[in-house]
Amino acid sequence: MSENEMNLQAENEMNAKEAPLVLQVSHVSGGYYSGGILKTKQNYREVLHDIDFEIRQGEIMGLVGESGTGKSTLAKMILGLVQPEQGEIIHHTKRPQIVFQDPYSSLNPAYSVEWSIEEPLRVFGKYDAPERKRRVRDMLKRVELPEEILEAKPTELSGGQRQRVSIAAALIRRPRFLILDEPVSALDVTIQAQILRLLKDIRKELDLSYLFISHDLNVVYQLCDRVLVMKAGRLVEQGTIEEVYENPKEEYTKNLLAAAD
Amino acid sequence: MLEIRDLHVKFHTREREAVAGISLTIRDGEILGLVGESGSGKTVTAMSIAGLLPRKQCRLSGEILLGGKDLLHADRSELRKIHGNEIGVVFQEPMSSMDPLMKVGLQVGETLRIHTDNSPEERKKLVLAALDDVELPDPEAIYNKYPHELSGGMQQRAMIAAAIASRPKLLLLDEPTTALDVTVQAQILELLKKLNRTHGISMMFISHNLNVVRKLCKRVAIMQRGELVETGDTEKIFTDPQHPYTQRLISAIPTRTRKEPV
């Protein structure tokens, strides 16, 4: 590593350390009970084991691992949809929102784009109708969609457009932290590149932090500052992108990196 | 080996032609990559080769020549023979391409049962050989398992075994690794390379993932909106794309070398 790079890395670490915490996940284990009302040891299946990490303001944290390693369960736990059995999840900001992988089921097919983006504000109940409309239009501009699209139903949109609408709906109440669960995996590469750029831009504009879940290590490399590597419910490695990609410690990480090259 | 001449496919329900006049050849023993984004017509092209398009719902024209015979205009019984014996097909989702209630071995032997007069014993021998070819451990045990007892990677291997059991000359692979994890994906690619080398099967590998195509295919054809925009040597296209669309496509590939400053 050159001196220059080392300086850069040190600087990055300094910045990361200084920024306030957004999320603390400390020694979290958890899983699901299958069948019946009774919660017994026999029907408990542990999905996550001793997960421990934190995310700071403005940071993009990647989460990689193969299917079935518990990435989505971890996301659900952070969102409060699944309760951990052990450990603690502490939010230092508003509750996070999520953008899902499948753009086809993340928007309510019964309603227009405008309705979907506006709904979180209606539920929030603090703004009157004109203010809500103004905010929807403002957010629409940020995700680079034309106003004509407001009238459209989700079925009339392309995958990329749907994902932009999902992002707009997730951000309309201005959360500071967003979970992105494979948000570009279902998209064509050219669209994928556009959405990744949008996510980068909008992070700067709105000072957001992301937890970016992906199986594509190259995408994570492009977007993220730090990365978590999960295997079979455990966090096997974490560190800055440079640390993990250039000097992976675990055999598992090495395999993943080799396969994705 | 296979020659497509000016293929047009238009569905009655659509304005635009799904495939708007493409001409393409697959040479003996080569793996040709067919790349395009969704809606580019790559799957429709493969389906017209495999004879899987619903003929009543679309209009086809042009020629698809396999060993001198025109697949587009051949009669049904002839087509069935060709499709069973000379062309094998593997789809993206292994789980949904398999019958959940049928043992793996029987499914792999299904094309043999339909297209050959082999005795059940002979068939089983061929199936076991095919399962061995795709490097599934303990073929005898796999033969008697049900699809849900196999992992995604193993299911896809079984589907490849089913496609090559009748020793076809051409294998059509429609996004066969897209639903799989990267490490499994890498293994399947190795397997395909080996099958191509040892059995001399020609392949048409359809994918939207350019990294995968680059690893597997010597030659690549790029499709956009039903048209072929560029065809040629894979490395050459990757390093020096000529068509603007290809350039856009290549530059959009996520890589680990051009991380922009955040």
Place this chain on the structure above:
Amino acid sequence: MRIKRNGYLTAGLILTGIIVLMIIIGMFWTPYSPLTMSAKEKLQAPSLRHLMGTDNFGRDIFSRVLKGAGTTLTIAAATILIGSVCGTIVGALTGYFGGVVDDVLMRFNDALTAFPSILLALLVISLVGPGNKYNVILALGIVFIPSYARITRTAFASLRDANYITSARLMGASNARILLVHLLPNTVRILLPALTIGFNNAVLAEASMSFLGIGVTPPDASLGYMLSEAQGMFAAAPWYSICSGLVIILLVFGVGLIGEGLQRGEREVE
């Protein structure tokens, strides 16, 4: 929900529309009074004077069919209204919340489904008393709840974990809002065809009940009641059975076409 127009839908709407229009006219005006007897004109075959002939009391069958079809339509419509509203409430709650509520209510539902519907209706009739059409509506309405509960439960349960519902929960929407605003409109596509099938079942159930004598009784008359009445004079006035039966068939056929059209139309749109 968007539905593409198709032949089934159009034909069904036209056929049902004509029948409903005639029934509405029949509510205000009939060629003859459906109850007036006339010894001179009894057992006449269909003619221009009496379109569907007369019965053995000399009553005009066309007028009676108009009135009777009105009763049948009212009973069927009210039945599926009760059945679908109550069934949707039960199905929505059990499908959305799951767990113990689901277990208890659905086992009860299964138990109800296990009885033949006519038997169950008979049970309700024996409790509330036979005779007027409101009791028939009540009996059939209760009988129809379980099937709607089952259909809506499946719909709500399958959509409960859709990403957009998870998002709605994360934005803090109340359960009531999620159920009514986010989920309900998406179950309409499943409910609408079920309503048309239910309507037809209700028409047939009412007809069989009245035919068996546990449905409406005079002075109310429904198509089913008239069928049972016609049975007694089948040899003397076959047109009576044929005409009232034909109207039942046309009504069921028309609504059935609408149901088929709704399903096909939606498939086309997708």
